[in-house]
Amino acid sequence: MASASRASTPLLKDELDIVIPTIRNLDFLEMWRPFFQPYHLIIVQDGDPNKTIRVPEGFDYELYNRNDITRILGPRSTCISFKDSACRCFGYMVSKKKYIYTIDDDCFVSAPPAPLVSLHDPRSILAFRLLCCRDSVAVIRRDFVGNGDWVAKDPSGKDINALEQHIKNLLSPSTPFFFNTLYDPYRDGADFVRGYPFSLREGVPTAVSHGLWLNIPDYDAPTQLVKPLERNTRYVDAILTIPKGTLFPMCGMNLAFDRELIGPAMYFGLMGDGQPIGRYDDMWAGWCTKVITDHLGLGVKTGLPYIWHSKASNPFVNLKKEYNGIFWQEELIPFFQSISLPKEATTVQKCYLELAKQVRVKLGKVDGYFNKLADAMVTWIEAWDELNPPKGGVTTANGPPKK
Numbered sequence: 001m002a003s004a005s006r007a008s009t010p011l012l013k014d015e016l017d018i019v020i021p022t023i024r025n026l027d028f029l030e031m032w033r034p035f036f037q038p039y040h041l042i043i044v045q046d047g048d049p050n051k052t053i054r055v056p057e058g059f060d061y062e063l064y065n066r067n068d069i070t071r072i073l074g075p076r077s078t079c080i081s082f083k084d085s086a087c088r089c090f091g092y093m094v095s096k097k098k099y100i101y102t103i104d105d106d107c108f109v110s111a112p113p114a115p116l117v118s119l120h121d122p123r124s125i126l127a128f129r130l131l132c133c134r135d136s137v138a139v140i141r142r143d144f145v146g147n148g149d150w151v152a153k154d155p156s157g158k159d160i161n162a163l164e165q166h167i168k169n170l171l172s173p174s175t176p177f178f179f180n181t182l183y184d185p186y187r188d189g190a191d192f193v194r195g196y197p198f199s200l201r202e203g204v205p206t207a208v209s210h211g212l213w214l215n216i217p218d219y220d221a222p223t224q225l226v227k228p229l230e231r232n233t234r235y236v237d238a239i240l241t242i243p244k245g246t247l248f249p250m251c252g253m254n255l256a257f258d259r260e261l262i263g264p265a266m267y268f269g270l271m272g273d274g275q276p277i278g279r280y281d282d283m284w285a286g287w288c289t290k291v292i293t294d295h296l297g298l299g300v301k302t303g304l305p306y307i308w309h310s311k312a313s314n315p316f317v318n319l320k321k322e323y324n325g326i327f328w329q330e331e332l333i334p335f336f337q338s339i340s341l342p343k344e345a346t347t348v349q350k351c352y353l354e355l356a357k358q359v360r361v362k363l364g365k366v367d368g369y370f371n372k373l374a375d376a377m378v379t380w381i382e383a384w385d386e387l388n389p390p391k392g393g394v395t396t397a398n399g400p401p402k403k
């Protein structure tokens with residue numbers, strides 16, 4: 001029987017960093033305070049390094065802007081994107097923790113309190129909840145707790161703690177080799193179904209936990225343009241292992257991973273300023289990650305937890321960023337589907353460098369950009385290994401910025 005984790009989920013507060021890319025502000029942290037305050041935040045400030053980003057009181061954090069990235073990585077800083085959420089991967093590199101959770105600054109525990117709602121007027125709270133219900137079909141109910149904090153509830157009325165769910169996902173095995181039709185067999189109240197081979201029931205270590213989003217779905221620009229008012233109101237109470245040999249579109253908005261198992265593969269590519277492509281950062285990382293987890297016998301899960309995604313980015317701006325990606329991905333997907341990594345590639349770094357070689361040989365002819373990207377993939381691994389020497393190695397000269 002799959003050992004359902006009846007014990008409470010460990011906080012992992014000293015083993016997990018929260019990485020936030022931002023070009024806006026960090027007010028959203030107020031709603032996450034009950035869940036995020038125990039953790040160390042790594043904030044990657046994109047855009048103008050002279051702009052001051054205010055971090056709400058009471059959070060333990062490091063903040064890196066473009067000047068810090070250049071100071072720490074020197075010439076290798078060219079592999080970190082500028083003016084694209086891809087910059088977040090710098091946070092993965094400088095972290096010293098086993099786990100990473102990354103979230104966008106427009107993602108909330110649940111629908112943020114609208115300005116009209118007074119936090120202490122029951123009538124306006126009811127009105128706001130009815131508004132939420134109208135807009136979001138009551139997928140998440142929220143109740144105020146005594147001091148006016150917002151606590152999200154799932155349809156069963158249980159509190160939602162997205163970070164706790166990601167930790168549960170990462171700490172329980174994945175089942176990539178044989179699909180369990182009752183989904184995650186390790187959840188309370190579930191198990192392997194009849195016909196599931198006992199030899200496979202131990203599962204494999206989980207490298208990635210990919211969460212989803214209510215309200216604004218992560219659609220590409222053409223879909224956004226065709227369906228501007230569509231909201232995701234479907235709370236599907238399921239966690240699935242993505243089967244071995246199957247790629248998936250990884251979104252960086254609500255994502256957790258085991259940095260020691262798969263960190264070096266989580267390079268978010270060359271995107272944004274000066275590049276012919278944007279908004280394919282997380283997609284690229286997801287395709288590289290999935291072929292490597294398949295090769296190393298690790299698992300990738302998708303499903304719970306949900307977060308509430310509040311802002312739709314501009315579809316016209318997105319179309320310009322995505323155009324080449326939409327076109328190139330018809331070549332990229334067959335490339336990743338046909339990847340075979342040699343058995344000598346026994347570490348993530350070795351797998352990644354082999355991938356970079358194949359990107360240059362097979363995708364360089366699609367567009368010269370992929371030669372640049374292959375170089376950047378190698379630079380990323382060099383920088384990763386310099387900042388993360390094997391245990392007991394030397395640390396980097398510069399170290400994190402003074403706060």
Ligand SMILES: O=c1ccn([C@@H]2O[C@H](COP(=O)(O)OP(=O)(O)O[C@H]3O[C@@H](CO)[C@H](O)[C@H]3O)[C@@H](O)[C@H]2O)c(=O)[nH]1
Nearest residue numbers: 021022023024046083084085104105106252253279313
């Ligand atoms: O130039 C930029 C733009 C944005 N950011 C920060 O990145 C995240 C996501 O930004 P935003 O919410 O505006 O974009 P979405 O379209 O909703 O994001 C989804 O598309 C993917 C684009 O790659 C992204 O991974 C998804 O989450 C926010 O925190 C912005 O502040 C930035 O740093 N630099």
Ligand SMILES: [Mn+2]
Nearest residue numbers: 104106311313
């Ligand atoms: Mn967003």
